[in-house]
Amino acid sequence: MAKSVLNVEPRVRIGKGGSRKVRADGLVPAVVYGKGIETLNLRVDPKDLKQAIATEAGWNTLITLKGDGPFDGKVVILKDMQIDAIRREPKHIDFYALDLKKKIAFMVPVSPRGKSKGEKEGGTLQLVRHELELFCLPTNIPTAIEIDVEDLEVGDVVHIDEVTLPEGVESHHDVNFTVLTVVGRMAEEVEEVEEDEFAGEAAEEAEGEATGASEETDD
Numbered sequence: 001m002a003k004s005v006l007n008v009e010p011r012v013r014i015g016k017g018g019s020r021k022v023r024a025d026g027l028v029p030a031v032v033y034g035k036g037i038e039t040l041n042l043r044v045d046p047k048d049l050k051q052a053i054a055t056e057a058g059w060n061t062l063i064t065l066k067g068d069g070p071f072d073g074k075v076v077i078l079k080d081m082q083i084d085a086i087r088r089e090p091k092h093i094d095f096y097a098l099d100l101k102k103k104i105a106f107m108v109p110v111s112p113r114g115k116s117k118g119e120k121e122g123g124t125l126q127l128v129r130h131e132l133e134l135f136c137l138p139t140n141i142p143t144a145i146e147i148d149v150e151d152l153e154v155g156d157v158v159h160i161d162e163v164t165l166p167e168g169v170e171s172h173h174d175v176n177f178t179v180l181t182v183v184g185r186m187a188e189e190v191e192e193v194e195e196d197e198f199a200g201e202a203a204e205e206a207e208g209e210a211t212g213a214s215e216e217t218d219d
Contacts, residue, residue: 001139002057003064006048010069011041019092028090032071034097040071046090053078060106060141062098075100075138098138103170106141107131110179114150118182123154128178132160136169147180154184 011022011029019029022043030042042065055061059078065071076095084091098104109131119125132145145165147158159176 001141002055002061002143004052004055004061005066006044006052006063008065008067008069008071009043010067010071011043014041023091028093030093030095032065032074032076032095032097034076035099037097040069042067042069042071042095044093049078049090049093056143057141060108060143062138062141063095065095077106077138100138103135103137105133105135108134108142109144111144111146112149112180113146114148116149116152116156116182118152118154118156118184121154123182123184125149125152125180125182127180129160129180132163132171132179134165134169134171136166140166140168142166142169149180149182152182154182157181 008030009027011018022029025043026045027043028046028049030044032040032042052063053059053061061077063076063078065074065076075098077098078093079096080094082091082093083089110127110129112125112127116123116125134142134145136142142165145163147163149158152158158179158181160171160173160179161176163171163179165171
């Protein structure tokens, strides 16, 4: 469980005008929301936020907000961050206030451990799910879900029901979906050929449609 502290300021002006003023001051507009609380408006220093989530848990870091306002002392996680498409800087930040005694959903990365037998024979490990939605207490969020792949051969598949989760961590799912698999070289080549054929067929169809439209115009 990774923890950090983030100093924030209250944001009085809201709306587009207020957000522009916040960004002009070199800060980022933010909100805190959660079950049973009113939405709180904040101003955040992007450098401080970057440092706050620079842990092994990343976005799942438990952040304690500090500042002069009703948000002081609240424990939150980074829920969403809008990025400016040109400047690649944060435009708006959403924090979710946590109840440390209640389980909620978190996205946790999958981390294969070791090198599979199939890879040693020329196959490729394919990570179908890079993250898993897991339910646990905020104080029990795993940094990653490690899956030992050393005994996997070409064609082997690991489904979610076969993944060992830490104590107190659950996966609520209706379908026993694939998390990772080991594929052989032949499967990769067939997949590439199918993609090339599909692209070729699409191009031929497009060319045919263009030719038909041209003939209709000439008539």
